[in-house]
Amino acid sequence: MDIFTLPPLAALLDLSARGLMALIAVLTPVAGPGAAAAAVVLVTLIVRIALAPAGVAQAKADQARSRLAPRLRALQKRWRAHPERLQRETLALYRVEGVSPAAGCLPPLIQAPVVGLVYAVFLHGSIAGHTNPLLGEHLLGVPLGQTAVAVATSGFDGAAALVFGVIVVLIALIGELTRRLLRPAVATTLPPGQRLLVETAPFLTAVVALFVPLAAAVYLLTTVTWTLGQRLVLRRLYPPHPPHRES
Template identity: 30%
Template sequence: MGIIGDIFGFIATPLYYAISAVLIAWHKLLSAIGLDPNGGAVWILSIVGLTLVIRAALIPLFVKQIKSSRNMQLIQPKVKELQKKYGHDRERLAQETMKLYKESGTNPFASCLPILLQMPIFFTLFHLLNEAAKDGTPHGLLTEDLAQNFGQSELFGTLPISNTFINSGGHVGVMVLAAILVVAMTATTFLTQRQLMSKNMPADALSGPYAQQQKLLLYVLPVVFAVGGIAFPIGVLFYWTTSNLWTMGQQFYVIRNNPAPGTPAFAAKQERDKARAERKGGTVETTVVEADPEPTTERRPTQRQQPRKQTRQQRRSSGGQGPARGKTEGGKQK
């Protein structure tokens, strides 16, 4: 465990400083607006603030994940063609599939990147809170007093935020709150993945290796969080639940406003755009009619075509003209 501990310490040291800096900043800000600096509420809200800062910093990665996920969906027909062509040769199929991924700029594991990058932060926060709760051990920018305050703070004055479901100290309130947070964390994980598969994946992408990967994430991740969540401190559960809620909202916005072609979300957006265009078109048309009901050219009187001048002989051969014209020309009717 010595080598593993050294490796973890090497990776976690810069994270300790980053996480503790954000926590302290939020703690000072919330304390300045009137929250009890020694209460658990201020630390829980500081953890929520930490989550928001981390997720905001990961937005570029989320955009990359969305683009890669969309590319995976769009190239599924080509993947199926490769499967039909090289299905008998697994090695060649793998080579051609990876070549296709490279040409299309697609990373099949991009959907896992936000979770993978958050895991070190997650475990660092877990260790930071756990060590502070045990003996007030400070890490990063936390002083000994702040570490002790952080580790021993209680939500609502009775629920220690460092306690877990399985280590509640016999406190029923801790167990109830931890259970609620575990269920919320598990449900938001499942619904986020379900939302992606049901609304932003075309029908032809619901089969094949990529679909299998998505289905695996759909059912495995919630189980992992449900099993592991009972050992997470309340403060850490607040972090992960807040992060999942952020992911749900962020993904909902992207799917609604920029869905992948050929998906139910894309069809729904086309319907909304069509309805919006019809509403705008009706308003514009009404305005045009009221301002200018008919084009100017249509309101002008029809101009009479002037007859050509004819000689007297031509007029006689044509059978003559009306009485008025005859009088004009000869002074009497012809």
């Protein structure tokens, strides 16, 4: 079941789509045929900026967890045969250090509904019983409702192939930069299966971009670019503690 068919969520989705169309009308005198794509980028950036405090909270939580990681591992090693004692000692450590065990979970939970609503506007061809007008707009002659898979299966379209190709390649490049610059230090110590998942995760967005409407692909490109920049800044402001090497 699509939850966005429920009346309250459908109304929110419809309101968001209408707001985007109004923004496109405002941007058209400046951006011309690229107004729709510019609106997608602008709205995505506005949402990401509004959610930046949640990203700061996440960075602080990650820093705190990396600081406590050696002591948590020591507790796990000492009390692994006594789960209840391990839980008490772990909670006591968090309390003494002034760190909430749920600190890392709350920021994603706060962001998820907002991000989900915005992303849904770019995915749904029909909203509240009528056609989503945003997906009828174009970028360089390619409908924002078109998908790369549809282009590949319906005959060669040079413009569409170029647009999707550039977006997917850029997302993949951002993924590679993310992997190189933000690779977790613990990745090298993980089992092969988990290590493969960590290494390939940044590229999954490029795969997703092949199957979603062009509007959603533009959203994904904007999101991964913003996320990389934000994480680099936050890592400099709140650097993780170096991993503890056990002898």
